[in-house]
Amino acid sequence: MEKQLKRDAFFHYHFLSDVTYAPNGKRYAYIDAQADTEHNAYTRNLHIGVQGKTTPLTADGKVEAFIWDDKDTILFSAMRDEAIRKKVEAGEEWTSFYRISIKGGEAQPAFAVPLNVQKIEKVKKGVYLLMVLYDLNYSDMYACKEKAKGQLLKQKQDSRDYEVIDELPYTFNGMGYINKKRMSLFLYQESSGKLTRISDRNMAVSHTAWNDDHTLLYYSGYAYQTVKEDKEGIYAYDLTAKETSEIVAPHQYELYDLQVWNNQLFFAGTETKRYGLNENPWFYTVDGNKCVQLLAENENTLGSSVGSDCRLGAGRYALIIHDQYFYITTQNGDSCLYAMDKQGRQQKIAAYTGSIDCFDINQEDIIWVGMKEQQLQEIYHQQLNSSNMEQLTHIHAKMMQDVYTAKPQLIQFHRDGYDLQGWVLLPKGYDTKKQYPAILDIHGGPKTVYGEVFYHEMQVWANEGYFVCFMNPRGSDGRGNAFADIYGKYGTGDYEDLMMFTDEVLRAYPQIDEKRFGVTGGSYGGFMTNWIIGHTKRFAAAASQRSIANWIAFEHTSDIGPDFTKDQQRASTWENLEKLWFHSPLQYADQVVTPTLFIHSDEDYRCPLSEGQQMVSALMEHGVETRMVMFKGENHELSRSGKPLHRLRRLNEITDWMNHYLK
Structure with a gap:
């Protein structure tokens, strides 16, 4: 007889996200989150996979985000250092990063940045792009000398019981009060600890993309001082000249994705003229004269909008590789993976009844986290030149065995x-x-x-x-x-x-x-x-x-x-x-x-x-x-x-x- 699914069964589910191939494409990493009822929170650990065999790489549950630093090393952020934790509790902004070898051994401290880093990308060896949640009132303390830093920290501590509102929007769900806060871009040089601001101080940045040799950074954002308007602009930062230029002026497109395709700028966006803010994006390229050209119309959403209460975390939903643009889209009640070539021709690559939640691609293979039919999240694989799908993991098979699942x-x-x-x-x-x-x-x-x-x-x-x-x-x-x-x-x-x-x-x-x-x-x-x-x-x-x-x-x-x-x-x-x-x-x-x-x-x-x-x-x-x-x-x-x-x-x-x- 089938067992009854208990209300608290989700305490034992594994929530998978951020599946990412190593640079050589032989292994993949992902984050496995689970409920921690003792602390009423979630643990987040790194796991490594080779085909269907996966092993945990961390065990303390404190991993926040990660990237591959090289084919054998992962760089991840975590709050492990007690001294830094106390500084953060006192009001300072710090993000600690660690390196861990997939060959074994403990994670080792890499560096700590005196800013609230939300995302990190590797530019080249020892140089990283940081997306930072920057408080215009207080985050300047990263560049202050000790006396000025102390004064700024005291002002912040004295203001903990107050919220000043002089911007719109002043809140954002999941982030709380965001008055005077911006997503900012910085370059970080590990050897010297030098931080270089890229984006304008008042600009809220959303997307980033690099040219092939990582000498030119494209990013989208909107600079404002009182009211944030819609439709971001697109900008380019030249790492050699250290200069920024405007590529696409603001107020034209709502952006859903930004990529570089054979050193040509590509974006998914909408002018919102036909169906408003929720209008599905079309695909565009930008030529060397900064002229926007329509590559392909599109009537479907970008990403998966298939609902479930059994996910935690995110991951890649679009990627350019092998001269094709791969992206997740939602059709009817399923989300699937499509590919588009430079002529704007689109075809379905991977699909089943259910959802593809995030994915990555190496030279020959696609890997993704998905929910197939009535299964909880697992990792799936398919060769690029084949439609044969393989389920690599069976993380939930035992716990769901003989449990009634309504079809x-x-x-x-x-x-x-x-x-x-x-x-x-x-x-x-x-x-x-x-x-x-x-x-x-x-x-x-x-x-x-x-x-x-x-x-x-x-x-x-x-x-x-x-x-x-x-x-x-x-x-x-x-x-x-x-x-x-x-x-x-x-x-x-x-x-x-x-x-x-x-x-x-x-x-x-x-x-x-x-x-x-x-x-x-x-x-x-x-x-x-x-x-x-x-x-x-x-x-x-x-x-x-x-x-x-x-x-x-x-x-x-x-x-x-x-x-x-x-x-x-x-x-x-x-x-x-x-x-x-x-x-x-x-x-x-x-x-x-x-x-x-x-x-x-x-x-x-x-x-x-x-x-x-x-x-x-x-x-x-x-x-x-x-x-x-x-x-x-x-x-x-x-x-x-x-x-x-x-x-x-x-x-x-x-x-x-x-x-x-x-x-």
């Missing part, structure tokens, strides 16, 4: 000119002669997708006796720009898609007791949950997570509020206030009768805590059974990368709420 059952229907699809997970021990409760789970975005990948929370509910149903309504990713276009239409066609899907599920499975149907979702799914309970009484319970209640407030409190609201709702506080209020679930809160749980985090700057508070207050005023659980120290990513014990408490709260009203 998604496809539901297809046609509505309003669209062929729509969703899935149903059958409850453990399913008996066609019995009646069961059900949960409708709505994804975030809205420009993301559900697919046939392992989703822990859904599998838990199926294991606890629920039908679980989920779909990709209009507004979702994976089907081109036109399908994703619900700008100015939130809560209309997308809501109707979800309701018709629910009808189709009930028609296909009469074993579902329609009086015991619950609904939940996070972010856009939280917005839609709020919208649903104000527009129908068909659901017996709801759990709204990190939601949006009031677009007028959201415009001025979310880290993406001004741009996202105007773009998605085609309105603003001063331009069609009535439209913002029409699309706000709060307006319809007096119609709610559904018992509703609200989950929010106090450091969620994407869908701020106040959004949930408004709904809770409104429902209480109107006598609706409600409860709010606010997680301290968590942000918008609570369900995916929140602290392990917090993630379990969240899952318990939602499941227990549904059990109370649906069972």
